[in-house]
Amino acid sequence: MSETREPPYKKVKIAETIDKFLQQIMLSKKNLQAIVSDELIKPVPFTKVYVGNVKNVKELSKIITILNEKIPIKELQHLKRAWKKEVLLCPVRYLNSMTQESIQEYLEHKVSELKDSFEYFKVMSLPSLPPRLKKQHIDYSKVWSCNFHPNEYLERLCGSDFFPVAELMKHRCYMGVAFETARYYLSEKNPDLQLSDILLRDINATVVVDPSICSIVAISFDNRECHPIQHSAMLAIDNVAKTQKGGAWNTSTDREYPPLPGIDNNLVLYLKNKFPNAKFGARNYVTKEVLDENRMSASDSPYLCTGYYVYMIREPCIMCSMGLVHARANRVFFCLSNNNQGALISKTKLHCVPSLNHRFEVFTEFL
Amino acid sequence: MVEFMKRALELASEALSAQEVPVGCVFVINSEIIAESRNSVNATHNPTRHAEINCIDQVIDYCKTNNIDYSMCFKNVTVYVTVEPCIMCASALSNLKIKEVVYGCANDRFGGKTVLDISNFYEYNYNLTGNLMATEAMALLKQFYKGANPNAPESKAKKEKV
Ligand SMILES: [Zn+2]
Numbered sequence: 413m414s415e416t417r418e419p420p421y422k423k424v425k426i427a428e429t430i431d432k433f434l435q436q437i438m439l440s441k442k443n444l445q446a447i448v449s450d451e452l453i454k455p456v457p458f459t460k461v462y463v464g465n466v467k468n469v470k471e472l473s474k475i476i477t478i479l480n481e482k483i484p485i486k487e488l489q490h491l492k493r494a495w496k497k498e499v500l501l502c503p504v505r506y507l508n509s510m511t512q513e514s515i516q517e518y519l520e521h522k523v524s525e526l527k528d529s530f531e532y533f534k535v536m537s538l539p540s541l542p543p544r545l546k547k548q549h550i551d552y553s554k555v556w557s558c559n560f561h562p563n564e565y566l567e568r569l570c571g572s573d574f575f576p577v578a579e580l581m582k583h584r585c586y587m588g589v590a591f592e593t594a595r596y597y598l599s600e601k602n603p604d605l606q607l608s609d610i611l612l613r614d615i616n617a618t619v620v621v622d623p624s625i626c627s628i629v630a631i632s633f634d635n636r637e638c639h640p641i642q643h644s645a646m647l648a649i650d651n652v653a654k655t656q657k658g659g660a661w662n663t664s665t666d667r668e669y670p671p672l673p674g675i676d677n678n679l680v681l682y683l684k685n686k687f688p689n690a691k692f693g694a695r696n697y698v699t700k701e702v703l704d705e706n707r708m709s710a711s712d713s714p715y716l717c718t719g720y721y722v723y724m725i726r727e728p729c730i731m732c733s734m735g736l737v738h739a740r741a742n743r744v745f746f747c748l749s750n751n752n753q754g755a756l757i758s759k760t761k762l763h764c765v766p767s768l769n770h771r772f773e774v775f776t777e778f779l
Numbered sequence: 780m781v782e783f784m785k786r787a788l789e790l791a792s793e794a795l796s797a798q799e800v801p802v803g804c805v806f807v808i809n810s811e812i813i814a815e816s817r818n819s820v821n822a823t824h825n826p827t828r829h830a831e832i833n834c835i836d837q838v839i840d841y842c843k844t845n846n847i848d849y850s851m852c853f854k855n856v857t858v859y860v861t862v863e864p865c866i867m868c869a870s871a872l873s874n875l876k877i878k879e880v881v882y883g884c885a886n887d888r889f890g891g892k893t894v895l896d897i898s899n900f901y902e903y904n905y906n907l908t909g910n911l912m913a914t915e916a917m918a919l920l921k922q923f924y925k926g927a928n929p930n931a932p933e934s935k936a937k938k939e940k941v
């Protein structure tokens with residue numbers, strides 16, 4: 413219908429040094445862009461329908477009532493049954509193609525009382541899905557009259573100024589923390605670390621934030637070279653579990669972990685130095701039993717990654733993205749796309765699969 | 780084949796007794812079980828601790844201890860799992876280039892074939908067959924969902940599935 417609004421993955425000019433790159437990430441005022449389902453940004457599929465031009469406009473409402481009863485069209489509820497003098501009769505596929513049934517024959521067979529009501533018939537292509545954005549509604553209305561329920565949140569989400577500047581700077585700062593984490597671990601083995609070592613290697617770093625207290629709950633760095641499923645998101649989910657009296661993997665500094673489990677305490681010192689205003693640590697975990705005993709509500713304790721924001725330097729793979737669905741993360745932010753494995757825009761949009769019981773929002777375009 | 784699925788079902792019942800979503804799994808090489816496990820999501824508070832992930836960890840630990848290249852090991856593995864692997868586990872198994880997956884009942888909430896066919900995204904795909912002792916696998920799941928997941932907060936419990 414209209415031109416699509418995929419985030420433009422055009423070549424962005426990237427700074428040459430790690431410091432300059434991080435400045436670009438953290439100081440840019442450019443807003444982030446939500447990755448939304450294709451239904452909202454791609455042209456919708458059209459479906460072929462029969463339309464009848466009524467002879468007598470006075471009969472229109474009677475005809476509509478009869479049609480709604482005798483030939484209901486469940487899958488096209490968003491289309492009004494009539495527009496001006498024209499009436500939507502049925503999708504073309506309702507007719508028997510084996511016998512090459514005509515629309516006149518079909519009407520005589522289904523609603524014989526309307527067999528003489530129409531001047532002529534025609535085939536039209538109409539949008540097969542309801543309009544969800546104002547822009548779509550305007551487009552669709554050029555061809556047919558549609559039911560439309562505007563959703564202000566969705567309008568903003570699909571727009572280009574979703575986050576207010578103050579909030580945007582927080583997201584950019586947490587993304588900076590993710591890159592500093594990658595830099596910290598990679599420079600351990602390579603003191604002469606270059607920006608390309610971070611950008612081009614198939615590694616990831618993850619920072620999990622509880623936005624209700626503006627605090628970093630967990631951090632992780634990829635260990636896939638030693639353990640093929642210890643991608644950083646999987647490690648981050650386990651580190652979050654460790655803040656909730658759980659966890660499965662024995663990672664480096666485990667026993668006592670103020671303030672963050674599963675990672676090198678020196679990393680926290682390094683990050684505190686780089687980000688003096690950042691807070692670390694999770695809300696107090698309360699077990700189900702204690703919650704029940706004290707008649708507290710479920711929201712009085714963290715539960716998995718419910719409500720948490722997840723910042724990753726690179727688009728997570730399918731395994732990690734599904735892990736984050738299982739963990740009930742609230743929002744996922746990533747900076748670099750992952751053309752070979754990425755599951756949030758590159759290969760698929762996992763967070764838009766309609767049958768999954770939990771969905772998170774995804775934001776990108778830090779560059 | 781049936782004997783391995785029977786073992787996986789035993790592990791799934793064990794999960795049920797531990798109030799976990801009843802899914803069990805065994806990894807087999809040359810008719811020999813090399814890893815076996817079940818769901819441990821509630822015990823670990825980690826929602827990714829599915830039976831398959833636990834088995835993968837066992838194999839990696841074994842290989843590390845015995846100085847074996849795990850990639851050589853995984854490529855000979857046949858996985859018997861009572862429920863179709865979810866999107867996450869299916870991707871993990873694809874990445875590890877395992878040989879084959881045989882499952883019991885389909886996973887219509889999270890299945891890596893049923894809900895989203897991940898084979899479209901990978902160059903390497905293992906051989907996938909289902910419906911081996913599906914009724915038994917499904918019966919365990921039904922039993923679990925008759926009582927709610929004890930670890931999920933009340934508001935979440937109703938939504939929680941497989
Ligand atoms: Zn991953």
Ligand SMILES: [Zn+2]
Pocket residue numbers: 829831864865866867868869
């Ligand atoms: Zn799984």
